[in-house]
Amino acid sequence: MSKSLDEKICIVGSGPSGMSAAWYLQKKGYTDITILERLDRVGGKCNTPKFDGKYYEMGAVIALPTYYKSLALMDEAGIEYIHKKIVGNYFDNNTGKSINYFTEDEMREIKVQIAKLQNLIETKYPDIKNPGHEKVHLDLADTFENFCIKNEIPLIPKLWVNPYTGYGYGYFNLVPAAYVLQYLDVPTMMGFINKDFIVWKEGTESIWNQLNAKLNKKVRLCTHIKNIIRKNNKVYVYTDFGMEEYDKIIFSSPLQDLKDYVDTTEDETNLFSKITYMEFYNFACLVENSRNTSAYVPGNMMQSRAGHVVFSYDRTDEGNSIITFNILGDQNEKVTSDMCREYLEEDLELYNIHLKDVVMHKCWRYFPHVNSQQMKHGWYDKVEGLQGQKNTYYAGEIMSFSDIEECVAYSNSLVDRFF
Ligand SMILES: Cc1cc2nc3c(=O)[nH]c(=O)nc-3n(C[C@H](O)[C@H](O)[C@H](O)COP(=O)(O)OP(=O)(O)OC[C@H]3O[C@@H](n4cnc5c(N)ncnc54)[C@H](O)[C@@H]3O)c2cc1C
Numbered sequence: 001m002s003k004s005l006d007e008k009i010c011i012v013g014s015g016p017s018g019m020s021a022a023w024y025l026q027k028k029g030y031t032d033i034t035i036l037e038r039l040d041r042v043g044g045k046c047n048t049p050k051f052d053g054k055y056y057e058m059g060a061v062i063a064l065p066t067y068y069k070s071l072a073l074m075d076e077a078g079i080e081y082i083h084k085k086i087v088g089n090y091f092d093n094n095t096g097k098s099i100n101y102f103t104e105d106e107m108r109e110i111k112v113q114i115a116k117l118q119n120l121i122e123t124k125y126p127d128i129k130n131p132g133h134e135k136v137h138l139d140l141a142d143t144f145e146n147f148c149i150k151n152e153i154p155l156i157p158k159l160w161v162n163p164y165t166g167y168g169y170g171y172f173n174l175v176p177a178a179y180v181l182q183y184l185d186v187p188t189m190m191g192f193i194n195k196d197f198i199v200w201k202e203g204t205e206s207i208w209n210q211l212n213a214k215l216n217k218k219v220r221l222c223t224h225i226k227n228i229i230r231k232n233n234k235v236y237v238y239t240d241f242g243m244e245e246y247d248k249i250i251f252s253s254p255l256q257d258l259k260d261y262v263d264t265t266e267d268e269t270n271l272f273s274k275i276t277y278m279e280f281y282n283f284a285c286l287v288e289n290s291r292n293t294s295a296y297v298p299g300n301m302m303q304s305r306a307g308h309v310v311f312s313y314d315r316t317d318e319g320n321s322i323i324t325f326n327i328l329g330d331q332n333e334k335v336t337s338d339m340c341r342e343y344l345e346e347d348l349e350l351y352n353i354h355l356k357d358v359v360m361h362k363c364w365r366y367f368p369h370v371n372s373q374q375m376k377h378g379w380y381d382k383v384e385g386l387q388g389q390k391n392t393y394y395a396g397e398i399m400s401f402s403d404i405e406e407c408v409a410y411s412n413s414l415v416d417r418f419f
Contacts, residue, residue: 003419007247010237011035014219015044016404017396018252019208020073021411022215025419027076034246035219036237038253041205042212042219045366046404048203051284051359054315055203056322058282058362060404061313062086063198064191067405069412071198079210085195086294090162093299093308096350098291101298106155113153118186120151128181131400131410133380140178141375147177158298160184163192165301166311168280168328169367169402173303176372183401204404228262230390250414252396254368265390271383274374275398279329280366281340284322288354290314297347306330307339309347322359329363337363368398388418 009030011018014037022033041047045059063070063081074081090101102110121128125137139147148156157172164184165171172180191197200206212219227238228249235246251258256275258264264272293314300308311326325344329335341361348355370379387393393414400410 005029006031008032008245009034009419010235010244010246010249011252012225012249013037013044013252013396014039014042014208014212014221015252015396015407016046016070016208017407017411018044018250019211019219020070020408021250021252021395021415023073023077023211024412024415026216028415028419030419031216033215033217034244035215035217036223036225036239037219037221038223038225040222042221043205043208045364045402046204046208047362048205049284049360051320051322054318054320054322056284056315056320056324057203057313058284058324058360059364060204061199063404064188065196065198066185066188066191067198067408069409070405073211073408074207077211077214079200079207081198081200084197084199086197086199088195089291089293089295091295091297091351093297093305093347093350096347096352098293098295102158106158110155110159113155114159114186114189116151117153117156121181121185125181128178129185131406131413132384133178133182133375133400134384136178136375136380138376140181141176141372143173143372144175144177144180145172148172159193160189161298161301162296162311163189165328166296166298166326168278168310168326168364170278170328170331170369171301171303174331174371175369176375178375179369179401183403183406225261230263230392233391235391246391248391248393250393250395252411254365255394255396255398256368267382267386271379271386274370274379275368276331276371277368278331278366279335280364281327281329281337282360282362282364283325283327283341283344283358284360285325285348285358286321286356287323287348288356290316290323290353291351292316300347301328303330307335307343309344337361367402368396369402370398387414393418 014035047059048055089098092099224240229236235249237244255272300310309325314323327340395411400406
């Protein structure tokens with residue numbers, strides 16, 4: 001594989017994965033990098049609109065001090081961030097009242113189980129924080145629920161579920177442990193416990209806008225890719241404005257969509273058809289009598305309660321009038337958008353919060369992943385084995401995990417390994 005720095009490289013998508021891949025390539029000395037983005041803004045699921053002069057988050061919200069790669073990237077690029085303690089609460093899904101989540105006995109026991117999990121990770125699964133899931137340990141391909149039962153750490157899911165299912169990443173009886181622990185290792189969980197968060201003055205979208213300003217070649221927005229053909233050791237990209245020739249292409253856009261506009265091989269089509277995702281709703285609301293608190297609703301974090309509010313983010317303490325409410329659907333798509341809107345109203349009534357208006361709502365196609373069976377049968381080894389074939393590389397959420405840190409860390413390792 002040649003590694004000439006003047007190769008023309010195309011990156012599809014300007015979310016954290018695509019933007020950081022471009023940054024690392026530029027740092028390595030690559031001079032001709034083009035990012036094609038279909039929307040009219042950069043940032044992907046880092047999406048920060050403005051209301052009444054204040055920013056609010058429709059997508060990603062926070063980072064933690066353990067987001068080592070992304071914070072290092074921001075330091076290098078001169079992107080400022082703010083450490084902030086965000087007060088959180090737990091609401092009961094039946095009474096709507098705030099609750100003490102753990103009993104005193106459980107508090108003592110959870111400390112023992114966290115230490116046990118940390119010891120397990122250090123001794124048996126030390127590679128869990130490495131980007132990607134190649135050669136994943138078979139124990140970790142099992143669901144997180146089974147993993148915790150087998151290892152006799154039954155209280156761990158009760159603590160882990162809030163920043164996991166509450167943040168839209170699916171249900172523990174279905175999701176392989178490898179995903180859960182790659183994102184929520186013990187130090188990251190401690191960041192949540194200590195409410196030790198990182199935010200940005202103008203929101204998460206501003207990270208990628210600022211990074212765009214530092215790229216030699218800016219993201220090309222509103223680009224509709226009609227077709228991509230890979231032949232004669234080149235990559236031909238057809239947009240509404242003609243054909244462009246590249247030497248290599250990196251997809252950070254959803255891999256399950258490639259069949260619609262790329263000359264995918266049988267292997268690609270087959271592997272990417274196994275990807276599944278969650279529907280994660282965000283309702284940006286104007287309310288009366290907000291409780292001035294961000295809150296988890298643990299009782300809604302199971303499949304039977306899909307469609308109900310799992311998490312709310314309240315920044316009225318900063319003078320923001322919008323509160324966002326997150327709702328998780330289910331993989332079988334039994335919960336419709338209408339139902340989520342209905343449940344939202346019911347839930348807010350229960351929490352004694354008066355909904356005045358919804359100013360924006362979105363349903364994100366979220367947390368692309370494969371199930372335990374696919375993981376056990378080497379889905380990741382097969383996709384990693386395709387890296388570089390047909391001058392094509394894969395990045396993005398599916399390759400590691402759907403949070404900013406794991407996406408940035410994966411793009412960093414991709415550039416290190418192949419460019
Ligand atoms: C409600 C919500 C809350 C979240 N909270 C957090 C959080 O607090 N902390 C955290 O770390 N993460 C959080 N995340 C997750 C985080 O935002 C994502 O993991 C991250 O943005 C994924 O980056 P990505 O670049 O892989 O994908 P994306 O951000 O999805 O970016 C992909 C880009 O590709 C573009 N694209 C797609 N198809 C095409 C095409 N055919 N042609 C051109 N461009 C295309 C898309 O428009 C998009 O801009 C949250 C996400 C959501 C939705």
